[in-house]
Amino acid sequence: MARRNTRTPLMHRLAKWHIWLGWLVGVPIAMWLATGLLMVSRPIEEVRGDHLRRKVPPQALAIPGSALAGPEADLAEMHVTMQDGRAVAVLTTLDGAVRRVDFATGAPLPALDAAAARALVAARIVGGDMAERVTFFPADRTPFDFRRPLAVWQVALADGTNVYVGRDTGNIEAVRTRWWRAFDLAWGLHIMDLSEREDTSHPILILFAALSLTGALIGCVLMFRRRRARVAGPAS
Known part of the structure; x- marks a missing residue:
């Protein structure tokens, strides 16, 4: 009692x-x-007004007098950036293919290999010199924490961070820390969409x-x- x-x-x-x-x-x-x-x-696409946009057929990027963006290139977009001290054009065709060329000469640049991806991460990411493994993933089989149709090298660091380097872009496309993955799981639970984690x-x-x-x-x-x-x- x-x-x-x-x-x-x-x-x-x-x-x-x-x-x-x-x-x-x-x-x-x-x-x-x-x-x-x-x-x-309401779906986020409807909130943004995407349903009001009229569908137009894709048009190839054409720049008169340009050897990179000629009519035969079928480019969807061209992004120019500095890589290793030189201007590099990252070209994306209408069918989604990606390649790099020297912007000044138009000479094609080779795709990044595992060693180049590891070196890029070591130079650009804090703790990037502590890479444990480097794994290649084709565009149609990328890891769930990347979720983009782009061929990438996954550089796994000692602290659990995954750094994704575009094989054909030569850029760091994404950095996925352990906290990012925990946040991504929490977001999926929050919106009750664990499969894609995008449907709100x-x-x-x-x-x-x-x-x-x-x-x-x-x-x-x-x-x-x-x-x-x-x-x-x-x-x-």
Whole structure:
């Protein structure tokens, strides 16, 4: 009996703190849930207005007088950057193929090998000289934490970081730390999409957001009811 009496005041205090915390955070929680339900109610593409854009056939990039962007090149885009002290053009064709050329001469540049990818990471990334392994992934079988159709070298560092170097771009395309992967998993759970982790508007998410908002609103109403009951006293 004594043990029960010592625990009862603690439970009463916890219940009292719970009520006061409910008054404190009830409105923000209801606001977060209401705004969250609003944001997931429509696909993000529709929010951005992508559905209003008219589809136009892709046009090849053509620059008069340019040997790189001639009519026969079928380029979708050309990105010029500095690599190893020289201007390099990264060319992407309409069918998605990527290659590098010297911007001044137009001479093709070789794709990066494992040694070049390792050296690039060592020079550009803090701790990049602690690479444990270098693995190549083709564009159609990239790791889940990269999720882009681009041929890459995965340089795995000692601290668990994965650095992805484009074989054909010569650039560091992504850095995936352990915290990034934990955040990515949390994001997938948050939007209830563990497969692609991109769909922010689907029936399951909308349903649970609506149920959560309903529960929060009912809880806010019940706090007023409990307060009136305490004011009225046991006689009521």
